[in-house]
Amino acid sequence: MPARHIAPATGRLGILTPGLGAVASTFIAGVLAARKGLMPPIGSLSQMAHIRLGTRDEQRNPLIREFVPLASLDDLVFGGWDPITTTALEAARTAGVLRGEDLAPLASELEAIVPMDAVFDRRWVSRLEGVRVKPLSSKREQAQALIDDIARFKAEQACDRLVMVWCGSTEAYQEPSAVHASVAAFAQGLEDDDPNISPSQIYAWAALQSGVPFANGAPNLTLDLPCMIELAQTCGVPIAGKDFKTGQTWMKTLLAPGIKARMLGLRGWYSTNILGNRDGEVLDAPENFKSKEVSKLGVLDAILQPSVYPDLYGQIDHVVRINYYPPRGDNKEGWDNIDIFGWLGYPMQIKVDFLCRDSILAAPIVLDLALFLDLAARAGSGGVQEWLSFYLKAPQAAGRTPAEHDLFIQQTKLKNTLREWMGELPVTHSEAG
Structure with missing residues (x-):
């Protein structure tokens, strides 16, 4: 079968995380450690897993990263927003996930990662108090400020492409409302400061408007909304949600x-x-x-x-x-x-x-989602990426049927998507490997 055209992964890939706390700082530290050869990226399918190819008579089992044109770890650049943290190093030390001796060889690079002031509303996260927050009350202004942040980060860091992965806190529960029904309704809601628009939704809107793929690592109502699905499809931007499947x-x-x-x-x-x-x-x-x-x-x-x-x-x-x-x-x-x-x-x-260790399990998921969303963007696959359900507790469905939750079927779907995009025939669940 013919391979899908996938643009090469040349240049720098910026990974932006709304939320620079335990998960994001652990993810960044792990990538930096892998780049220095201090520790392999254990837990990451994109880096560590093999994929079975060929017929029964001629089996090949290359690493996924050798088979698929993924961005190199050496080309990754990190940034984000946080309402509390001053640097990625401070975030890592405060979280206490990693030992001091593991942070020491990474300290200068982590300290150089300074999060941007966040869009934050305590009505959605009542137990936290934001101190590094954009001084903007209008939701339209907040969305525009994030769009400006994205463009500035891309220019200053000389990035060729960007992806965004929500690593922020869980927002208060909500049901979809009229403002979420369409792109037009959401745009008007930003103008009207609609109280049903949460900060995570503003981040997703800004990302999609900027052509940046977005994954939601929390159970927030962020991407699983008609307006966001419509916007992702219209703009041809990949999305995946929601809630990292860790413990x-x-x-x-x-x-x-x-x-x-x-x-x-x-x-x-x-x-x-x-x-x-x-x-x-x-x-x-x-x-x-x-x-x-x-x-x-x-x-x-x-x-x-x-x-x-x-x-x-x-x-x-x-x-x-x-x-x-x-x-x-x-x-x-x-x-x-x-x-x-x-x-x-x-x-x-x-x-x-x-x-278990929450952030240790979540960190490689952030890496894989970022690399695979970037791959999807370069492959011209916009909208919901159901093949990434493997990583998510409440995955979105791309069609009318509900998303699959069986981990092993999800793994087969993930690898079969990669096989098909690279021109290989898919395999059955029992043959997936």
């Missing part, structure tokens, strides 16, 4: 397909988390937790299909809790109690205690 939800997308594959029943799934970073502090507010809860709760139904298997999955009690516990810092702990049943209805249980 407990990642476990669910691993375990739930296995339970379904064995046709075992599921009666209940209780999940609770403790974490003490800025994300945990923000999620301690009920209105912000609801955004995260909705994102997490949709996974099981999508994988298990209770309408198809009512006897097995028709009555699941799915409970999610998050507790802010400062001593834990970024080292999140997720407990799961899973009540399953088998032959003759006899009950069994699965217990999971995942002592």
Whole structure:
């Protein structure tokens, strides 16, 4: 099959992150460390994973980055916005994710990354107080200021291309409103200072208007809106959302397909988390937790299909809790109690205690989303990039059917997209490798 025309990844790629906290600073530090040969980019499919090519008689297994024309780590430039942080180094030290000895060889480069003043509204993140905020009350002025920031960063850093990945805090829960119905309605809402327009939506608007691909790493209502999908399609800009799939939800997308594959029943799934970073502090507010809860709760139904298997999955009690516990810092702990049943209805249980590191798991996702969105832009693939669902808790669907949540099917879709774009035949799920 013919390969898709993909423009070469020449020049510098700027990665802009609204939010320069634990996740963003850990991501940047990891890329800098990989460039210096201090540590390989573990957890990144784009850098570490192989892809199976060819027929059964002639198998090839190159690294993805050797097979696909991705931007080089050496060509990445970093920037962003933050309402609190003064430099990426300060963000990394404050977050406490990385040890001092790991930051030391990167300190000068991290200190040189100074975030721009943020568009911030405490009504959406009540537990934080922004001190480095643009002194603009008009949403139209805020959007224009971000567009100007994007253009200035690109010029000053001599970037050929840009991508943007939301690494900011979870915003308060909201439902779509009339202002989100179309591009025209949203543009008018900016003029009218519509209270239903959140900061993350202003960032997404500014990015898409600037031709910059955008990924949403939080459960905010940001890209999954008619106005943003319309704008992305009209401008031919790739988008992907939402909510990085890191700890407990990642476990669910691993375990739930296995339970379904064995046709075992599921009666209940209780999940609770403790974490003490800025994300945990923000999620301690009920209105912000609801955004995260909705994102997490949709996974099981999508994988298990209770309408198809009512006897097995028709009555699941799915409970999610998050507790802010400062001593834990970024080292999140997720407990799961899973009540399953088998032959003759006899009950069994699965217990999971995942002592993970939130930002360590999220950082390589930021890298992959940035590199793959840049690839999509160079390949002329605008709009929703459903093939990137692998990285997201509540992925957007590109068509009428719901997005896939089974991690292994998502991985196959991701690799098959790369195969097809490079002129290779897709493979089945069992052959994906």
